[in-house]
Amino acid sequence: MIMKIYYLLTIIPALLMVYTAYEIFEFRFRKYVHYKLDLGLGIRACLITDLHNKSFTKRDLRLLAAEKPDCFFMAGDLLISKEKDYKRGLEAVRQLCALAPVYFSLGNHELKYRKYYSDQWEAFIKALPGNCYVLDNSHRKLGEGAEIFGISLRLEHYKKGKLYDMSKEDTDVFKDIPAGKKKILLAHDPDFYEYYDRVLDADLIVSGHLHGGFVRLPFIGGLVFSRYGVKHRVKGIYAGKHLVSSGAGEHLMPLRVFNRCEIDIIDL
Numbered sequence: 001m002i003m004k005i006y007y008l009l010t011i012i013p014a015l016l017m018v019y020t021a022y023e024i025f026e027f028r029f030r031k032y033v034h035y036k037l038d039l040g041l042g043i044r045a046c047l048i049t050d051l052h053n054k055s056f057t058k059r060d061l062r063l064l065a066a067e068k069p070d071c072f073f074m075a076g077d078l079l080i081s082k083e084k085d086y087k088r089g090l091e092a093v094r095q096l097c098a099l100a101p102v103y104f105s106l107g108n109h110e111l112k113y114r115k116y117y118s119d120q121w122e123a124f125i126k127a128l129p130g131n132c133y134v135l136d137n138s139h140r141k142l143g144e145g146a147e148i149f150g151i152s153l154r155l156e157h158y159k160k161g162k163l164y165d166m167s168k169e170d171t172d173v174f175k176d177i178p179a180g181k182k183k184i185l186l187a188h189d190p191d192f193y194e195y196y197d198r199v200l201d202a203d204l205i206v207s208g209h210l211h212g213g214f215v216r217l218p219f220i221g222g223l224v225f226s227r228y229g230v231k232h233r234v235k236g237i238y239a240g241k242h243l244v245s246s247g248a249g250e251h252l253m254p255l256r257v258f259n260r261c262e263i264d265i266i267d268l
């Protein structure tokens with residue numbers, strides 16, 4: 001009996017570790033999730049979130065190019081807030097910009113990075129290619145029929161524990177919103193979906209941040225979250241217009257169980 005418990009306590013965690021390593025390293029960018037939305041734009045976008053200061057291998061780039069994206073949406077956490085050296089994140093943007101324009105919004109890691117390494121942040125922004133568009137509470141044209149927006153939130157919104165009360169927050173974030181166009185919002189943290197709906201009547205919202213819940217179980221979904229008081233939107237499409245990616249990377253602890261890194265291909 002004792003031997004059986006011993007085996008259970010050692011072999012099961014060991015198998016889980018091997019499987020996690022397999023998911024993270026062997027299949028890092030092989031999982032492409034395809035979505036078809038009916039916006040009538042004729043645009044194929046590729047969503048990459050939570051890359052966390054990693055660049056792409058030649059194989060990754062071959063697979064990305066084969067999807068023939070018209071543009072990339074990078075919805076935050078391209079960098080790691082505590083890694084002063086941004087070179088791999090910058091290299092990733094350059095690699096993508098060689099394929100198609102990149103629309104990049106800020107996540108909590110960029111907000112922290114900008115606060116603590118302001119000189120490096122400025123250098124990073126200056127070094128971005130001309131067809132990388134940073135959407136920091138701003139918007140710009142996307143093709144003929146759409147406008148793309150990026151919301152940045154503030155660092156205090158990302159506090160762990162109870163969900164930050166956004167009821168008194170400014171909803172006048174975006175100025176001069178053009179009428180008669182489809183609106184796409186890059187919003188890193190999916191938990192604030194009620195706030196996003198008050199800020200902008202978007203046709204599509206894309207988010208990441210929660211890494212799919214880190215550990216996923218069949219029929220249950222993601223398990224690990226840092227907040228309560230919210231019905232999490234973790235992975236997939238919600239309310240017919242909010243797409244949440246489980247993200248393309250990880251940092252600190254490379255924990256992903258039954259939850260591969262993913263890149264999302266969206267036909268708009």
Ligand SMILES: [Fe+2]
Pocket residue numbers: 076077107108109188209210
């Ligand atoms: Fe994040």
